[in-house]
Amino acid sequence: MGAEHSNLSLTELNTKTILKTTSVAEPELGHFSTSLVVYQTVYELLGSHFSSEVARILGNDLPLYDEINRTQLSPNEILSTIKENLGMMFDELQKYERIIFVGIESIIIDNFVAALPEATFYLISHSDMVNKERLLANFSTNVSLASVRDITILGGPNSILFSYIFCQTQEQTALVYPITIRAIGVDVRQLYSQVIGLNILPPYKRYLHKMSEISSTDQFFTKQYQVI
Amino acid sequence: MDGVLLICVMILTLAVQAIFSQRKMVIIFIGATVSVTLSVTVGHQTMKSIYANVPWEVLAILIGLGIFSSLMAKSGLFDVLAVLASRVSRGSHLLIIIMFSSIMFFLSGILNNLTALLLLLPVLISILNCLGTSQKFIALCFSLIIVACNLGGASTPIGDFPAILLMGTGSIAFVKYLFIAFPICLLLFLVILLLSVPYYQMKTKMNIGKVESSIGLSVLRELYRNLRIKKSLLFAGLLTFLIMFSLWTFGSKIGISPDIVCFLGIGPLLLLYNSEGEDIIKNKVDFETILFLACLFIMVSCMAGSGILNFIAISMSNYIRSPQMLIFMLMIGTGISTSIFSAGPSMATMLPIAQQVILQGGFPADVVLVGIALSVCAGSSLFLTAATAGPLSQNMIEKSKLTTQDGEMAKFDLMAYLRFGLVYFVIIQLVAVFFVLFNL
Numbered sequence: 001m002g003a004e005h006s007n008l009s010l011t012e013l014n015t016k017t018i019l020k021t022t023s024v025a026e027p028e029l030g031h032f033s034t035s036l037v038v039y040q041t042v043y044e045l046l047g048s049h050f051s052s053e054v055a056r057i058l059g060n061d062l063p064l065y066d067e068i069n070r071t072q073l074s075p076n077e078i079l080s081t082i083k084e085n086l087g088m089m090f091d092e093l094q095k096y097e098r099i100i101f102v103g104i105e106s107i108i109i110d111n112f113v114a115a116l117p118e119a120t121f122y123l124i125s126h127s128d129m130v131n132k133e134r135l136l137a138n139f140s141t142n143v144s145l146a147s148v149r150d151i152t153i154l155g156g157p158n159s160i161l162f163s164y165i166f167c168q169t170q171e172q173t174a175l176v177y178p179i180t181i182r183a184i185g186v187d188v189r190q191l192y193s194q195v196i197g198l199n200i201l202p203p204y205k206r207y208l209h210k211m212s213e214i215s216s217t218d219q220f221f222t223k224q225y226q227v228i
Numbered sequence: 229m230d231g232v233l234l235i236c237v238m239i240l241t242l243a244v245q246a247i248f249s250q251r252k253m254v255i256i257f258i259g260a261t262v263s264v265t266l267s268v269t270v271g272h273q274t275m276k277s278i279y280a281n282v283p284w285e286v287l288a289i290l291i292g293l294g295i296f297s298s299l300m301a302k303s304g305l306f307d308v309l310a311v312l313a314s315r316v317s318r319g320s321h322l323l324i325i326i327m328f329s330s331i332m333f334f335l336s337g338i339l340n341n342l343t344a345l346l347l348l349l350p351v352l353i354s355i356l357n358c359l360g361t362s363q364k365f366i367a368l369c370f371s372l373i374i375v376a377c378n379l380g381g382a383s384t385p386i387g388d389f390p391a392i393l394l395m396g397t398g399s400i401a402f403v404k405y406l407f408i409a410f411p412i413c414l415l416l417f418l419v420i421l422l423l424s425v426p427y428y429q430m431k432t433k434m435n436i437g438k439v440e441s442s443i444g445l446s447v448l449r450e451l452y453r454n455l456r457i458k459k460s461l462l463f464a465g466l467l468t469f470l471i472m473f474s475l476w477t478f479g480s481k482i483g484i485s486p487d488i489v490c491f492l493g494i495g496p497l498l499l500l501y502n503s504e505g506e507d508i509i510k511n512k513v514d515f516e517t518i519l520f521l522a523c524l525f526i527m528v529s530c531m532a533g534s535g536i537l538n539f540i541a542i543s544m545s546n547y548i549r550s551p552q553m554l555i556f557m558l559m560i561g562t563g564i565s566t567s568i569f570s571a572g573p574s575m576a577t578m579l580p581i582a583q584q585v586i587l588q589g590g591f592p593a594d595v596v597l598v599g600i601a602l603s604v605c606a607g608s609s610l611f612l613t614a615a616t617a618g619p620l621s622q623n624m625i626e627k628s629k630l631t632t633q634d635g636e637m638a639k640f641d642l643m644a645y646l647r648f649g650l651v652y653f654v655i656i657q658l659v660a661v662f663f664v665l666f667n668l
Contacts, residue, residue, distance in 0.1 A: 017360045017440045017633060024357045025447040041446040045439060054439070106450065134350070135306070138454040222660070 013054065019061055027127035028135045030105035031208070032166070032200050035064035040075035050076070063208055067167070067201045071207065071228070077164045080114060082228055083111055089196075089225055092117045093160065098122065100146070100154050102163040102184065103177040104135075108198060113139055122146040122154055126177040155191025163195075165217055168202040172218065175211040175221075184220045197221035200228060230271035231536025236260050238527050238577065242569040246644050249613075252519060260523035267530040268476040281529035287486035287518055288394035290340075292490035293386055295505070296468070297343035297496060298512040302504055303462040304337065304455060310351035311452045317357055319435040319441030322583060325369050328352050329376040333417050333423040336380030337387045337410075338469070341616050342514065344377060345610050354451060355630045358444040360633045362431040363644070368638050370621050371648035372424055375609045376417060377617040379656070382605035383413035385476070385486075385625055389521070390575040390604040395476075395486050399583065400597050402476035402486065408598045412663060413605075423651075464500055468493045473518060517572075524576045532580050541584025552665050555596060558585055559603040559664065566607025567614045575604050595667040602660035 018038070025034040043051045051069055059066035071078065086108065093099070093112075099119050101109055103121075103126040113121060121143040123135075132145055146154060151161075163184065168174035189195050197217055217224065241259030245252040266271040300306075310329060317323035328348060335344040352373070355364070381388030385395040385405040396399045436444070472493035479489050498505035531537055548554040558581070566574035582600050586593045606613035612622060622640050630638040 012437060014360075014437060014440050014633075016635075017436065018443055018632070020360065020631065020635075021358045021440070021447050022445045024354070025451060029447075029450055033450070037446050037450050038443050041443050042439065043441050107451075110453075131350075131354075134354070134451060137304075138452070 013057055015058060015061060022062060025127065026116055026210075027129040028104065028106070028131060028166075030103065030107075031210070032064050032068075032164070033107040033205065034107050035062055035068055036078065036107060037074070038062065038065050038112065039078075042096045043075050048072075061209075063206050064166070064201070067204050067206070070204070071201075073079070078228060082107060085227055086111045087115070093119070095158075096160045096203070097158040098154055098156070098160070100124065100151065100159060100161045100192075102126075102151075102161065102180050103117045103166070104130075105164055105198075105200075106138075108164075109143075110138075113143060117142070120144075122150070124151065124179060124183060126179045148179065151183050151188055152191060155188065157193055160193050161188070161195045162198055163220070165197040165199045165210060165221070166201060166208055167204045167206060168199055168217060170203060172216045173213060174202075174211055174217050175208050176220070178210075178212045180220065181212055181214065189220075189222065195220065195222045197224040199224050199226045230266055231531065231539065233266055233270065234263055234527075234531045235536055237266065237329055238531060239423045241527065242577075245406050245573075246569055249447075254517065256520055256523040259405045260526045263527045263530040266411050267533060271530070271534050273530065273533045277533055278526060281395065281532055282522070282525040283397045284291075285485060286393050286525075287485040287522060289396045289490045290518060290521070291393050291513060292387070292494045293392070294340055294343075294513050295341040295494050295498065295508055296465070298508040299461065299501060299504060300339060300465045301343055301347055302458065302508075303465060304457045305462050306331075306347040307351060307452070308455050308457055310348050311448070311455060314351070314355045314448055315445065319436060319445050321359070321361075321365060321369075321436070322425065322428055324352075324355060324359075325424065325428065326370055328369075329372045329417075329421060332373050332376040333380040333383070333414075337384040341377050341381050341388060342620065345373075345617055345620050345624070346666050348495055349373070349624045350628075351452075353625065353630050355444075355448060356638075357628075358448050358451075359441055360434065360436050360444070360629070362432065362434060362632050362634070363636065363639060363640065365428075365434055366625070366630070366638050366640055367644040367648065368424060368432050368634070369426060370625065371645050371652075372420070374419055374612075374615070374617045374621060374645070375648070375652045375656075378608045378615055379413045379417045381422075382601055383410045385409075388605075389572050391603045393575055393579060394597055394601060397579075398485070399437050400594055401480060404594050405598060405601075408594060409601065412598075412602065412659065416419075416659055420652060420655060443541055451520050453646035458666070461501060461504075464497060468497045478558035491549070497520055521572055521576070524573055528580060531577075531580055538584055541588055544581075544585060545588040551591065551668060553598070554585060554589060555668065556592065556661055558596075559599055559661055560657070562600050563601040563607040563610075563653070563660075566604045567610035567653070568607075571604050571608050574607065591668060595664055599660050602656060602663070606656035606660060607652050609656060610649045612640075612642045612649065618645065 016086040022034050042054045055066045057071040092226045093116055096119060102124045104123055124146050166175040184195060237259060242257060245255040267278060296343060313327040313331060317327060332344060332348055385391045385402050395402055472489050475484055475489040476486055548557060561576045562574060586596050612618035625638055625640045632638055
């Protein structure tokens with residue numbers, strides 16, 4: 001795959017341009033989903049070997065890309081793994097009327113929205129830079145944006161809350177979107193029947209830009225699911 | 229005497245509103261109030277005669293087409309078109325310029341300029357954000373978008389205010405305007421586009437690598453991954469447009485005026501999409517512009533009632549003996565006044581004078597009026613501030629926080645546009661003048 005492009009010169013790879021592009025996408029797609037898009041593009045264009053080369057060049061600035069590359073899975077394998085892992089939850093989720101996401105990861109939310117058309121989804125963005133109209137144009141009318149202030153109003157026995165956990169270590173330290181820390185306090189946990197952490201790319205421990213470190217995931221989430 | 233005073237009030241009002249554009253509504257209201265007071269007290273006109281000369285049908289058409297534009301925007305077709313254009317470009321900045329300006333040209337011919345820009349610019353800005361850009365490229369790209377918007381608006385009788393005024397007042401038939409103006413505007417657009425290609429190659433060429441542009445395109449695809457066209461709204465809108473188009477073309481033969489056609493088309497569409505329609509009427513119709521134009525029409529009506537416009541036209545015909553020179557002066561005057569006072573005020577003021585000149589000189593009305601509309605288009609393209617498209621584009625670029633590859637905030641201001649504006653003005657104005665003089 002991508003053999004016809006293998007003569008492309010990676011020494012001239014313009015990291016600045018790529019990072020600018022990803023910075024446009026991260027508020028609306030999420031950091032993991034954006035890195036996955038980059039990985040998929042590079043993989044399809046240059047093949048797995050060059051994808052690792054790109055990871056070496058971009059690794060420091062785009063650590064999630066590097067982590068995705070380390071899985072040694074092809075983009076299609078990653079996508080089907082995510083679908084499979086998320087699919088195991090959907091039966092149980094049928095009983096909930098409201099599903100709230102703290103932070104946006106488009107690859108995950110798209111799967112949820114497709115599988116649970118009867119539910120109403122509320123997205124609390126992890127960034128102020130989100131283009132609301134563009135973001136919502138990708139979903140049907142059962143998806144809307146909410147703010148952190150709405151999180152208590154949206155709670156109740158028929159509501160379930162999701163957020164993301166990145167690079168969780170065996171010591172339970174992990175990285176989360178800063179909005180997760182702001183949004184999920186003790187009071188909020190009591191309002192929701194479940195607060196689920198979607199675990200992405202454990203167990204690597206590395207610093208992710210724009211993320212906050214937490215010492216224990218248990219203080220935020222009642223349950224965790226491994227996404228990839 | 230009152231005519232001279234009224235013309236002074238008009239010029240002063242237009243000048244002050246151009247300088248203090250933040251207060252233009254207050255200024256135009258004051259101008260209209262002073263004009264009406266002078267006409268009634270000094271000029272012995274009646275309010276009834278002043279109102280009678282206001283082309284209300286033009287305002288009705290503007291409101292109707294504004295609603296139609298907003299409804300069509302909600303169909304999602306144009307977002308899909310814009311995203312499709314970015315995919316077809318395969319990351320080539322030159323193709324992006326060509327495709328977006330072409331879409332803008334055709335879109336502006338059907339929708340009002342404001343809606344056309346609001347639909348396309350956010351997608352274009354996202355594309356440039358993802359693919360990378362430079363200050364020079366931004367200047368070329370958005371200048372071209374603005375002139376495409378102006379030319380597209382002038383190419384049809386429903387695209388922009390000057391042409392709507394001509395059609396609405398019955399000065400020129402729908403089909404006649406379309407047949408004369410569209411080919412010239414398309415030709416002008418193609419000439420300007422062709423001239424832009426070598427300029428791009430020499431001055432603003434972007435060198436983005438294959439990997440970077442592929443990532444940019446993939447990200448764009450994801451940002452707009454599930455765009456959907458509301459087919460029922462789109463088809464209903466297209467059907468309405470076809471019916472309106474037919475009635476605009478043949479309606480005059482059975483006594484249906486263009487404003488009635490607009491009501492006949494928009495009414496059922498609003499009934500069908502009443503929820504969207506309610507939102508559009510409350511939030512999207514540009515009543516500010518409608519009020520501005522209403523005040524302007526009242527001022528022009530006062531002037532026309534005083535007989536001053538007639539006097540100016542006769543004087544021009546008497547002093548300038550050569551018909552070619554007379555028309556030339558009229559067109560250049562329209563172009564320059566548009567660049568200073570913008571299209572609405574300029575066209576509203578110059579049209580009655582042009583009509584008198586046509587009457588006095590026995591010139592072919594259709595040709596001269598299209599020439600005047602093209603002169604307005606030329607003037608609109610000279611300065612960034614001369615038409616709606618300029619300040620709106622500038623504002624949208626600033627708000628979008630678009631940055632260049634060097635990390636600088638993108639800038640698109642009066643000076644960045646001026647060099648392009650000058651070229652566009654000269655090209656459009658010259659072609660318009662030659663076209664009219666050739667057909668006299």
